[in-house]
Amino acid sequence: MDRMSLIGGLEEIVGSSNVLHSPMDMTLYGYDASLGRGMPDVVVLPGSTEEVAGVVALAHGEKVPIIARGSGTNLSGGTIPIRGGIVVHLSRMNRILEIDIPNRTVTVEPGVITLDLQGRLLKEGFTYAPDPASQKVSTIGGNVGENSGGPHCLKYGVTTNHVLGAEVVLHDGSIVCLGGKSQDNPGYDLLGLLVGSEGTLGVVTKMILRILRTPEAVKTMLAIYDSIEDAGNTVSAIIAEGIIPATLEMMDHVVMRAVEESVHAGYPLDAAAVLIIELDGLRDGMERQAGRIREICKANGVREIQVARDDKERARLWAGRKGAFGAMSRLRPSYMVCDGTVPRTRLPEVLNKVLEVGEKYDLVIGNVFHAGDGNLHPLILFDERDEKELAAANAASSEILKICAEAGGTISGEHGIGIEKLEEMSLIFSEADFDAMRRVKHALDPRDILNPGKVIPAAPS
Numbered sequence: 149m150d151r152m153s154l155i156g157g158l159e160e161i162v163g164s165s166n167v168l169h170s171p172m173d174m175t176l177y178g179y180d181a182s183l184g185r186g187m188p189d190v191v192v193l194p195g196s197t198e199e200v201a202g203v204v205a206l207a208h209g210e211k212v213p214i215i216a217r218g219s220g221t222n223l224s225g226g227t228i229p230i231r232g233g234i235v236v237h238l239s240r241m242n243r244i245l246e247i248d249i250p251n252r253t254v255t256v257e258p259g260v261i262t263l264d265l266q267g268r269l270l271k272e273g274f275t276y277a278p279d280p281a282s283q284k285v286s287t288i289g290g291n292v293g294e295n296s297g298g299p300h301c302l303k304y305g306v307t308t309n310h311v312l313g314a315e316v317v318l319h320d321g322s323i324v325c326l327g328g329k330s331q332d333n334p335g336y337d338l339l340g341l342l343v344g345s346e347g348t349l350g351v352v353t354k355m356i357l358r359i360l361r362t363p364e365a366v367k368t369m370l371a372i373y374d375s376i377e378d379a380g381n382t383v384s385a386i387i388a389e390g391i392i393p394a395t396l397e398m399m400d401h402v403v404m405r406a407v408e409e410s411v412h413a414g415y416p417l418d419a420a421a422v423l424i425i426e427l428d429g430l431r432d433g434m435e436r437q438a439g440r441i442r443e444i445c446k447a448n449g450v451r452e453i454q455v456a457r458d459d460k461e462r463a464r465l466w467a468g469r470k471g472a473f474g475a476m477s478r479l480r481p482s483y484m485v486c487d488g489t490v491p492r493t494r495l496p497e498v499l500n501k502v503l504e505v506g507e508k509y510d511l512v513i514g515n516v517f518h519a520g521d522g523n524l525h526p527l528i529l530f531d532e533r534d535e536k537e538l539a540a541a542n543a544a545s546s547e548i549l550k551i552c553a554e555a556g557g558t559i560s561g562e563h564g565i566g567i568e569k570l571e572e573m574s575l576i577f578s579e580a581d582f583d584a585m586r587r588v589k590h591a592l593d594p595r596d597i598l599n600p601g602k603v604i605p606a607a608p609s
């Protein structure tokens with residue numbers, strides 16, 4: 149089928165106002181928050197599951213790639229149309245369909261913005277725990293696609309721990325429902341397989357999510373350190389004590405400086421690192437736990453601990469963390485976010501090695517990350533228009549992921565594989581592992597139309 153016939157076929161399914169095909173639109177949908185670039189043939193904005201199914205069935209018949217897209221904020225090239233095809237932008241499917249308090253679930257369409265869901269649930273005294281720092285923009289469909297994490301995932305778990313059910317359009321346009329509101333589901337855990345599959349196994353059109361009561365009390369502290377090792381050691385010591393804070397985030401001096409120039413969160417410019425430690429839960433016992441954390445911080449060389457006295461101060465401390473990526477992006481034309489995970493006891497050692505990588509390649513690298521999970525996010529600053537700098541940034545990123553893998557960690561904590569980390573997959577998986585993954589993909593998408601070329605490296609020829 150030629151491009152114009154494809155566009156005509158899609159217009160019949162979703163209406164001509166919901167099909168984009170101008171050169172400018174194709175350019176706009178050719179990138180995401182990664183450094184990758186591609187070009188779709190056409191973009192559709194379906195308004196219902198049936199329309200998604202119609203689009204996928206047409207693509208299946210014509211063997212045209214389908215790339216599901218939420219807000220395109222993923223950092224690994226997951227929505228880059230590397231082989232052209234149809235971008236299915238799910239932004240029109242943005243309804244919260246049901247809030248079921250007795251069963252503690254919410255049912256949503258994929259285009260719901262994560263923070264909008266949080267805001268709606270807050271009115272009922274409930275919350276949806278996964279809170280990626282991009283939540284102002286990211287969609288629940290994209291969060292499910294990437295199995296996203298966030299500051300609160302240390303205590304509450306990542307997206308997969310909160311998805312109870314999903315309606316999914318499969319490769320040929322058939323519609324299946326996985327999981328549901330009941331607590332246990334027999335049969336294969338296809339829902340587990342789907343979450344984090346980056347749009348390579350199906351297009352999610354509805355999700356049933358777990359919701360939790362908002363905590364009775366919250367206490368937020370900023371622990372300030374003169375050495376990054378001391379901050380890293382504090383993280384392991386708190387968890388070893390049996391305390392699981394709601395969040396345990398770390399920022400180094402490079403990031404704090406950038407934040408202060410943009411957000412003015414009041415971070416100390418002469419410190420080496422800060423930890424944002426937040427406790428939540430019952431008011432009873434919280435002060436005792438905070439006291440124990442203060443002792444642990446002191447035993448690990450903390451310089452000062454600030455405690456937020458009210459919501460305004462708490463919001464100020466968080467504004468810096470949440471605006472950190474944006475603040476860093478003001479310093480150079482481009483930044484690359486590495487996303488590796490290490491056992492938290494190895495954090496100080498690995499952070500030092502990241503510093504050495506920056507020196508080796510003459511690149512500024514800032515660190516802002518989910519320290520409690522051992523999930524590092526070294527932000528490499530560079531100018532992608534300068535070929536030498538681009539090559540250095542790519543090499544530095546690869547080396548950092550290798551360091552993470554060698555420290556007993558892995559090459560992604562939450563940002564997925566997409567196209568950017570295909571090469572590094574072999575640091576943690578064998579050819580036999582890849583073969584098993586390829587067989588799963590082939591069983592669920594035999595014509596290889598669902599986000600082809602992502603997540604699993606191509607088979608050796």
Ligand SMILES: Cc1cc2nc3c(=O)[nH]c(=O)nc-3n(C[C@H](O)[C@H](O)[C@H](O)COP(=O)(O)OP(=O)(O)OC[C@H]3O[C@@H](n4cnc5c(N)ncnc54)[C@H](O)[C@@H]3O)c2cc1C
Binds near residue numbers: 298
């Ligand atoms: C400043 C910044 C901060 C960030 N902070 C975090 C963070 O703290 N934690 C974190 O985990 N990530 C973070 N991210 C990465 C990103 O925001 C997340 O991966 C997010 O979940 C992507 O959502 P999205 O709607 O933009 O999805 P997209 O980027 O549009 O899509 C992501 C993937 O999901 C697939 N997909 C999208 N919708 C569907 C669907 N309906 N069905 C099937 N597949 C689908 C896509 O094909 C793609 O592979 C950050 C990104 C930025 C730019």
